[in-house]
Amino acid sequence: xxxxxxxxxLAVAGxxxxxxxxxxxxxxxxxxxxxxxxxxxxxxxxxxxDTTSLYPKRAQDLPKVGYLRxxxxxGILSLKPDLLLVTDDAGPPAVLAQMAGAGLRVVKARxxxxxxxxAERVRMVGSILERGDAAGELEKGLAADFAALAQSLxxxxxxxxxxxxxxxxxxxxxxxxxxxxxxxxxxxxxxVNAIDGYKGYKPLSAEALAGSGAAVIVTVTHSLQALGGxxxxxxxxxxxxxxxxxxxxxxxxxxxxxxPRTAHAARDLxxxxxxxxxxxxxPERPWVAAP
Amino acid sequence: xxxxxxxxxxxWLLAACLAALSLGPSRIPxxxxxxxxxxxxxxxxxxxxxxxxxVASLRLPRMLMAALVGGMLALAGATLQGxxxxxxxxxxxxxxxxxxxxxxxxxxxxxxxxxxxxxxxxAGFAGALAAAIAVDRLARVDGRIPVxxxxxSGIALxxxxxxxxxxxxxxxxxxxxxxxxxxxLGSYAGASWDRLxxxxxxxxxxxxxxxxxxxxxxxxxxxEREAGHLGIPVETLKRLAVGVAALGVGAVVSVxxxxxxxxxxxxxxxxxxxxxxxxxxxxxxxxxxxxxSVAADTLARILVAPAELPVGLVTAAIxxxxxxxxxxxxxxxxxA
Numbered sequence: 001x002x003x004x005x006x007x008x009x010l011a012v013a014g015x016x017x018x019x020x021x022x023x024x025x026x027x028x029x030x031x032x033x034x035x036x037x038x039x040x041x042x043x044x045x046x047x048x049x050d051t052t053s054l055y056p057k058r059a060q061d062l063p064k065v066g067y068l069r070x071x072x073x074x075g076i077l078s079l080k081p082d083l084l085l086v087t088d089d090a091g092p093p094a095v096l097a098q099m100a101g102a103g104l105r106v107v108k109a110r111x112x113x114x115x116x117x118x119a120e121r122v123r124m125v126g127s128i129l130e131r132g133d134a135a136g137e138l139e140k141g142l143a144a145d146f147a148a149l150a151q152s153l154x155x156x157x158x159x160x161x162x163x164x165x166x167x168x169x170x171x172x173x174x175x176x177x178x179x180x181x182x183x184x185x186x187x188x189x190x191x192v193n194a195i196d197g198y199k200g201y202k203p204l205s206a207e208a209l210a211g212s213g214a215a216v217i218v219t220v221t222h223s224l225q226a227l228g229g230x231x232x233x234x235x236x237x238x239x240x241x242x243x244x245x246x247x248x249x250x251x252x253x254x255x256x257x258x259x260p261r262t263a264h265a266a267r268d269l270x271x272x273x274x275x276x277x278x279x280x281x282x283p284e285r286p287w288v289a290a291p
Numbered sequence: 292x293x294x295x296x297x298x299x300x301x302x303w304l305l306a307a308c309l310a311a312l313s314l315g316p317s318r319i320p321x322x323x324x325x326x327x328x329x330x331x332x333x334x335x336x337x338x339x340x341x342x343x344x345x346v347a348s349l350r351l352p353r354m355l356m357a358a359l360v361g362g363m364l365a366l367a368g369a370t371l372q373g374x375x376x377x378x379x380x381x382x383x384x385x386x387x388x389x390x391x392x393x394x395x396x397x398x399x400x401x402x403x404x405x406x407x408x409x410x411x412x413x414a415g416f417a418g419a420l421a422a423a424i425a426v427d428r429l430a431r432v433d434g435r436i437p438v439x440x441x442x443x444s445g446i447a448l449x450x451x452x453x454x455x456x457x458x459x460x461x462x463x464x465x466x467x468x469x470x471x472x473x474x475x476l477g478s479y480a481g482a483s484w485d486r487l488x489x490x491x492x493x494x495x496x497x498x499x500x501x502x503x504x505x506x507x508x509x510x511x512x513x514x515e516r517e518a519g520h521l522g523i524p525v526e527t528l529k530r531l532a533v534g535v536a537a538l539g540v541g542a543v544v545s546v547x548x549x550x551x552x553x554x555x556x557x558x559x560x561x562x563x564x565x566x567x568x569x570x571x572x573x574x575x576x577x578x579x580x581x582x583x584s585v586a587a588d589t590l591a592r593i594l595v596a597p598a599e600l601p602v603g604l605v606t607a608a609i610x611x612x613x614x615x616x617x618x619x620x621x622x623x624x625x626x627a
Binding site: 048051063064065066067069070071072073074075076077078079080089091092094095097098101102103179180199200201202 | 315316317318340341344345348349350461463464465466468469470473478480481483486592595596597598599601
């Protein structure tokens, strides 16, 4: 057993690869990262993605390596990738260590929901894939779009209070608290999260919703469909005190992905929250309209 | 004659292990698998690094882990069912699984999955041992441990662990919640030589010790007093068997999570086919438990490749229908 361990350790030591050319077969886990890779024009080098990577649509045709928190070492190695690009919350850590031990280059992007971290990720992916020019362009475009949005919001008198509601598979609706991507989107859209007593997602109670003083309930289309549409959602006991609240829904990936489309998603959210105002449209970008 | 069931069980286990080593999402020809194993032992077969890493650092430790966990759970299940003279007993009734779960979930809650390494298994193991000690203290009446009191104490502790686990789950954020859910389903995905070495001493010690209780457990089938008249030190037997089972189960659950089904049903499978005598039941349950666990994990790795299923889903999905089939086949005999 000891000699076997030794041999395995030696194999690892001998397998440290030289990064002579940019990666050609990439496995990406994390929807925002996948979007960045495609936006940088490196989509043809992606060998597989995780189940959260739904955009661009082309990515859905690739082999799926499972949910990003439950990756499988041999499954990914069997695709013979030369790079595994993951967000900081991918795992399990033991499996990532196994793959690195087998000589696979594993790169983690910092986790977080802000325009700064998004820009940092774009730069990082650009440098690893040697797509510096495209990354510079994307970063500049995003910065300009975020700035334009902030400018239109500075002119808006309203700061709507909103609640973000999610329902996995039609189960009990959960409301987003602090430290969620939903809350980060609210900030970008000039809105206030009416639920701020806890971190993460918690089951929504009728009383908490009624007492939140929210004007709008934001949800994702997927959840709305799972619950059976807007009327069915309103009929749930949790929404008893929400008669006067509007419900708006967005594509979940678009709204919460924190990828290249985030500035546009924040603008669309800001506009949907202010039906009586005009929030200027952002310029059309190639990475927002990718097929 | 008496050797035949052992040979059959051994053959099943061997077949499952060979399948686990040679099948997986990466297609590696059997000759290369053999060459990689020999190279791992120090011989030079010029196997490429990728193949060597997959066979020697991923498949082999994982197969051993699956065998160890499955064998240990079935072994402990068979022992506890005999001890409690209760067919519904499994490692859960002693509160051990609940304790290990609470320990592991606590570790995840305080950020253990980010730490990786040995923190999660150690927390699980500590939880299992704490639960076993608590059950022992709770159940003792005047220095003796009546079986009924042990069973009820186990149930109480399991309920308490579950409640506390529930509190942690409620307080967890999204990310911790997903980690906890995946851990609760059981998986061997974290198998590595390090983790194997961490649990092997406890699990092997427990697995080697439990078969020695077979004679005592057979006598216990007649009743506690009767077993005492036959010269069995009943109180010592109970404390030792529970302690040894707790040690092994705590160790394996702490690395693999509560892999369902094996501990409860494999002993019944063996009892249906080979009779209730513990001298045969205990080793056979260990072999079939290991074989089922290894085979289930092989399927878990292949079925949705390049992704993976939690192994607990697969053990139950292949084990339960087979169990139902056996019950149907043996219905007449069971009724008699």
